[in-house]
Amino acid sequence: MVIKEGTGTPGHSAPVHTSPHSLDDLRAGRLAGLKRLDLSCGLKEFPREIFELADTLEVLNLSGNALQQLPDDLHRLTRLRVLFASDNLFTDLPESIGQCLALQIVGFKANQISHVPAQALPPRLRWLILTDNRIQRLPEALGDCQALQKLMLAGNQLQKLPSSLARCEQLELVRIAANQLTQLPSWLLELPSLAWLAYAGNPLCTEPAQPAVRxxxxxxxxxxxxxxxxxxxxxxxxxxxxxxxxxxxxxxxxxxxxxxxxxxxxxxxxxxxxxxxxxxxxxxxxxxxxxxxxxxxxxxQLIAPSFANLAGPPSLESCTRDIYPAAMRLSLSVVLRIAHGIASVTAHLHACGMTHGDLYGHNILWQADGTCLLGDFGAASFHPAAAYGHALERIETRAFGILLGELLNRCEEDASQLTALRQLQARCVQPAVNERPALRDIEPLLRF
Known part of the structure; x- marks a missing residue:
């Protein structure tokens, strides 16, 4: 028997690890036509030869180097959609990033960044990763990034979030754990698309007394x-x-x-x-x-080897959506068993005064009959006060609704037999947070 762990990390925060390319090959012109370039070789300066790939380069991964700056003419990489520069020595998010008009994903995890200028935000930004830096404040201009879906800010020194983020109605996943936040702003709890929120390790949180454990x-x-x-x-x-x-x-x-x-x-x-x-x-x-x-x-406890992850984590393209096997088909009874199990366990967590924060298919282990286990508590957060509980739980209802929709999309039954479930799913994902049902009320509706 084996125990398995949710594989949220690659999809949520970092580039999928690939074999790095050779700087010698780049300089010799042997990488012409490349769409993705991975360079991790102790770089202290941006290799100008990268610009020779401008006609094709879409993903640039410079993580694991010693870079402190990017060139002012980075915008010459006109096709660049994804830029990773984690584990470097940046103290400022480079302003030249903001001039890259096609850029959608920016990752600068584990640097020394304390300053994020407004000019560094590309207009089409969907996914921003600034985890594990030294940031105390973010520019109000972040709210102008209307396409923003995923915001990763854990492990900084933020005392508040820019209120302009209330305008980011497509924002679905927010990671603000391990900062210096003293409250969750009301606008955050009212974002119409927010489904995955992690905020543990802030002054606003008071962990309940731990139950006795062996x-x-x-x-x-x-x-x-x-x-x-x-x-x-x-x-x-x-x-x-x-x-x-x-x-x-x-x-x-x-x-x-x-x-x-x-x-x-x-x-x-x-x-x-x-x-x-x-x-x-x-x-x-x-x-x-x-x-x-x-x-x-x-x-x-060990888990039987017949358990497998229900889905793979989000990709660079899907951003906030899990990747399921293309041929996956489920019977209605299996859909109901999975949905009921996850609704039941999530309601149990809510009754314990916490949210899971990462309610996704890739964090669910399942067997062919629909038996399932919810894992990976890395984003779990305790309710900071009873007053927050209603909104926080309804945010997680949206995550459940997205999962239910993914299951129904793979159900073998005729659409007419799924009408009631489709209506329930629509209630779970509606933009009005307070009008979504609680998981404790959803669970009885899914008994099979």
Whole structure:
């Protein structure tokens, strides 16, 4: 048996890792006609030879270098749609980016950026990644980016968000965890398209008292092979030898200390513990005690290998939408079982005073009969106050509605048999946040 982890990281925050190209090949002209260029070779200056690809280049990945500047004439790359420059040494978001008229996706994660000038925002911006920087404020001009769908700002020093973002009616995913925010602005909770929101690790949040959880000494765990690795930690199979029970096969997750695109891994661990038990959650056996390197971790139940991810994470093209197998077809009974299970477990989380924040098919494990488990709590956030709960839960209702729509689009049944479900789905995604149904009211409607 194996435990599987949601694979949200590539689709949500970073370029899909590919083999980097050679600077020598670029300079020798051997990369002519390239649409995507990946250069990670300790660059301290932007190679001017990149401009020789201007007629074809659409994706430029300069992550993992030592760059501090981009050229003023970057706009010569007239076809450039995607620019990644994570893990560099930028202190300002370069203004030349704003002159790239075709540019839609900009990623500068893990730099040293403290200044984001208004001039650096390209007019067609859909997806902005500024995770893990030093930003204290953002320009009001961000609200002029009417095509903005995805905004990744976790791990900065923001004390407030520009109110102009209220005009970004296509904004669907917002990551503002691990900042210095003291409140969630009312306009944020009223955005008509917002479905995925993460805000843990801000002063506005007060984590509830942790429920009692079993402490499992590291010495009782015999680690075996690695099962997976995500942005927040590493999962390994292990045997648990306890003097009070027979040897048990388990999985352990050791959390990393760095900020991810969603927020803090330690917030994720706290949310997993607080979520407690539910038939559609991966069970928690206990918390690891006395790890030799002081790492925090959980011991979890193993999951049968018949479970698989329901979907793949969003691509650069789909932005906020998961990628499903083209030939995927589901019976109505399977659709109902998945939808009911996810509605039930999400309502359970809401009753625990939290939102999942990343309710997506790629974070759901499923079997052919529709049995399903919700995983990946990296974006989970506790309600900062009871007054916020209604709006926060209705934002997540929209995420559920998008998921339900994706399932119905792959249902084999005749459209006439899906009328009631289509009507429910429409209620879940309607732009008026307060008029969406609660998940606790949706769950009984989906019983099969």
């Amino acid at each position: 402490q499992i000494p590291w010495q009782q765990l015999h680690v075996q092979q690695q099962l997976g690795e995500g942005a927040s930690g590493v999962i390994q199979q292990a045997h648990w030898h306890s003097p009070h029970q027979a040897e048990k096969a388990v999985a352990i997750k050791l959390y990393k200390g760095s900020v991810t695109s969603d927020g803090s891994p330690l917030n994720e661990m706290a949310a997993c513990i607080a979520a407690g038990n539910h038939a559609n959650l991966i069970g928690i056996e206990g918390q690891i005690l006395d790890h030799p390197q002081g790492q925090s971790g959980l011991v979890m």
